[in-house]
Amino acid sequence: MARKLKTKYGKKVYARRKVIVEPVFGQIHTRQGKHLLLRGLQSVAHEWKLLTAGHNLMKLHSYRVNPGT
Template sequence: MCPNGQRIIFKRDQNKKNASGFVQSYKIYQCEYCSGCPLKEVYTKAKGDRKVHWNPIFEEMKTKAKTALECDKKAAIYARRKIEVESVFGHIKGNRSFRRYLLRGLEKVHTEFGIVALAHNLLKIASYFQVISKKTQKQEEKKVSFFSSCFIRGTYRTAPLFIRFH
């Protein structure tokens, strides 16, 4: 039933091939009478009657994934995967522009990705050391400016000769 109370009836099955060449089968349902419906603009942009494309296999897979995520143990695995792996592949694809292998064969592809992963890790380490050196450089600049301002004002005092340790 549609929100206006009209029946939605089965019309036909349809197979569609997506961009990667995978064929998906859909069941197409159509509202009996949509013209003159006050809710039509809210629920559809179609010129004629409203059509609903439903893929039962996709719906089954969605419910399977949803039930898997409801389990705490599996949800923790998915969360860890998001943090550990997917961001790295996204970074390699998006920021390093590695979208296609140049070599053929499983062993050569494995070697090529090993080189890409090695380069990614080396660049990560280099950026980490660059951030650390900038932080220490800023800290040194702060120390120098603090001591120079204290020296100019004459407010810098040395520590007492004896320090009590507990």
């Protein structure tokens, strides 16, 4: 992995990771907290879907309230 990150292509791909995925986990973590509340794979999957749906609705709402930002 370290060798891949030293290449131009590796740096470019890794830099996009911050833009695509990482902020979503950080924003959900800030709003919800560190841990999921339910136990069991199926329950956690449902809770995660609910959290991500809420996150997407918040994004849509903020875009509608403040278009162009």
